[in-house]
Amino acid sequence: RYKIQPASISESGHSSNSDFSGEHSAGTADLLTDWDLCWNIGFTKVELPMRVLAIDIGGSNFKFLVEGAGAPRKFPSGPTLTPAEMSDKVLQETADWPFDCVTIGYPGPVVHNKPLLEPRNLGRGWVGFDFAARFGKPVRVINDAAMQALGSYEGGRMLFLGLGTGLGTTMIIDKVIAPMELAHLPYRKGRTFEDYVGERGLLRLGKKKWHRAVHDVTNRLKAALVVDYVVLGGGNSKKLEDTFQQHSPTSG
Numbered sequence: 001r002y003k004i005q006p007a008s009i010s011e012s013g014h015s016s017n018s019d020f021s022g023e024h025s026a027g028t029a030d031l032l033t034d035w036d037l038c039w040n041i042g043f044t045k046v047e048l049p050m051r052v053l054a055i056d057i058g059g060s061n062f063k064f065l066v067e068g069a070g071a072p073r074k075f076p077s078g079p080t081l082t083p084a085e086m087s088d089k090v091l092q093e094t095a096d097w098p099f100d101c102v103t104i105g106y107p108g109p110v111v112h113n114k115p116l117l118e119p120r121n122l123g124r125g126w127v128g129f130d131f132a133a134r135f136g137k138p139v140r141v142i143n144d145a146a147m148q149a150l151g152s153y154e155g156g157r158m159l160f161l162g163l164g165t166g167l168g169t170t171m172i173i174d175k176v177i178a179p180m181e182l183a184h185l186p187y188r189k190g191r192t193f194e195d196y197v198g199e200r201g202l203l204r205l206g207k208k209k210w211h212r213a214v215h216d217v218t219n220r221l222k223a224a225l226v227v228d229y230v231v232l233g234g235g236n237s238k239k240l241e242d243t244f245q246q247h248s249p250t251s252g
Contacts, residue, residue, distance in 0.1 A: 152231040
């Protein structure tokens with residue numbers, strides 16, 4: 001897709017664009033890929049930004065949105081959700097949303113644009129699934145915590161903790177994304193970090209003790225990984241008290 005702007009050639013040989021803009025079909029746009037031709041016919045070529053369908057897959061819900069299309073849409077996921085069911089539901093519910101490509105936030109490790117392991121809180125069949133074939137569009141798969149971390153990054157060394165059904169963890173170090181799998185490391189009494197600060201921990205401990213566990217895990221990981229600040233996200237982050245001390249680039 002191209003945005004075509006008519007250009008007038010000044011005496012100095014430079015072009016100036018008018019306010020007119022329009023879209024050409026792929027067949028016509030093919031004629032405009034040569035800059036000399038664009039110059040000779042008095043047009044400049046400007047590529048339009050792609051419309052990206054973003055899908056965030058969680059253990060309780062999956063959400064999706066095309067920028068500018070309105071509010072995100074959300075549906076339950078759960079332990080039986082397969083990639084085919086998720087993809088078909090998204091396609092059904094986005095029939096009124098045109099998009100050019102897809103990005104998927106996957107709740108597990110991702111290597112070379114593919115899920116490495118089956119998710120702990122969803123159904124089977126995710127490893128090896130052909131998302132591009134299902135959607136009929138180019139697809140980029142990224143760890144879900146890494147996707148959320150990108151939207152919160154303000155420079156330096158940041159740790160993102162996603163408090164949802166499980167625990168998502170990602171670092172961004174001087175603009176380099178480093179997805180991590182800290183959730184299942186041992187923490188206390190034979191349980192993992194996720195067992196304490198994920199959904200199971202909230203239900204087992206109650207809100208007050210869960211708050212304390214989130215404080216402790218956050219401070220431990222911040223010190224161990226020597227980060228400048230920590231961002232807490234995920235569905236359960238809104239259940240934290242307003243007095244919870246959030247670490248930012250300015251507060252240290």
